[in-house]
Amino acid sequence: MNSFVDTFSEMDLEAGIQGDVGSFALVMIVAILFGVLLFLLYNLYFHDNEPQDGSLARSLILLTPALTATFWMIQSSVILSLGLLGSLSFVRFRTPVKRSEDVTFIVIALAVSIACATMNFAIGAVLVGILFAFTIIRNFWTVSLSGKGRFAVVTFNTRQDTTVAAIKEAFKSVGLQSQFVSSRSYDGITSFVFNASKVSKEQHEALSVKLSEFDREASFNIFYPNDRLGV
Template sequence: METLNFKDIFKSSILEKSSSISIVDAIIGLLVAFALGLFIYLIYKKTFTGVIYSHTFNISLIIMTMATALIIIGISSNVLLSLGMVGALSIVRFRTPIKDPMDIVYIFWAIVVGILCGAGFIGLAITGSILIGTVLLIFVNKIKIENPYLLVIRYNENSIENSLEHVISKHAKKHSLKSKSVMPGNEFEVTYEIRVKENDMSFINNISSIEGVKSAIMLSYDGNFTA
């Protein structure tokens, strides 16, 4: 009775299962990856709400989709190549900081689409991209979310805190004290998170006119600080 050792199993299950790459399938996969990457590019450009739009980052989403598809096409034909690719990619480190959480969503979307296109799941990649793009267009552009404001006030008399609270309570729908700092020279700085009534910013002048207030600054906050 013939027995099988590990070497025989390794040869039969891995080495003999390598297949040639179909050029036609590879071209179709890359073309669909390019088209869906371009679709991701347009959705990102349409739904961008950050401070500074990065065209180079948006272009990189297209390249990322095609490059991922190319990798999957290559490793799907050869198991040994896939093992080597996993080892090579494991040493790659990305140092570019991602400031907007939505950018991570688009990066993940581009990678998933590239994997599906490279693996031959063209229909699933197209259907999923259409649904994801529709959700992003609806929730980012159509549904308006009221972002809070940060009110930073600097003053030099501790006794005017009650006056500040009175003015803020009168003009804000909701507010909460986030921080209070004591500066050199007996100066104070407080930060409030507030939601104003109907975008009424006129009360900033009322706060600035209070005796003892040195400055009052309103900041829009949606994950980034913008004056």
């Protein structure tokens, strides 16, 4: 019985490792191309209206072929598949991912990698194509319809116990529409990120005064992507 199990294990392992080198090279080239496309998709998705994680964007180019190679090696090996599950149980994100959308891009890279490893390139292309179409509609078509072409990115860092609703009320008091993007707490400091549409010079100054009233020791920055200051 043991000899049968050992023989089966050896055959299973060899079947998982052996393969056509030419096919593997093709798969890796396509995976790298998909990684570059995901990098472009990430930058296009956030465009210039939200803070981007440059490290995550660049890692997509490496992550996609790395995952593809992993799935290529284990797709026909039960032993390697079980070993992968055990090894992944020790993997942890040392830096927390701030936004669920960032996690989504990792999942997209995972899906594309599986498509490449199984040589279903058309499925990966359709997935990425749909996401590009959605991104273009989200960033350009809807923006042109809603008239939110001019905006500012506001970051507010405070040690005080402040709520998102209270900060949005401060925006409203100076005549600004705001959209909450993200928040993060570290070493007792909470950082908030907002988008504020149609900011004029007068509103910029009024918002600076209003945010100072929340916490005089707080720091905040107002960024204008592509010099979009003014109505």
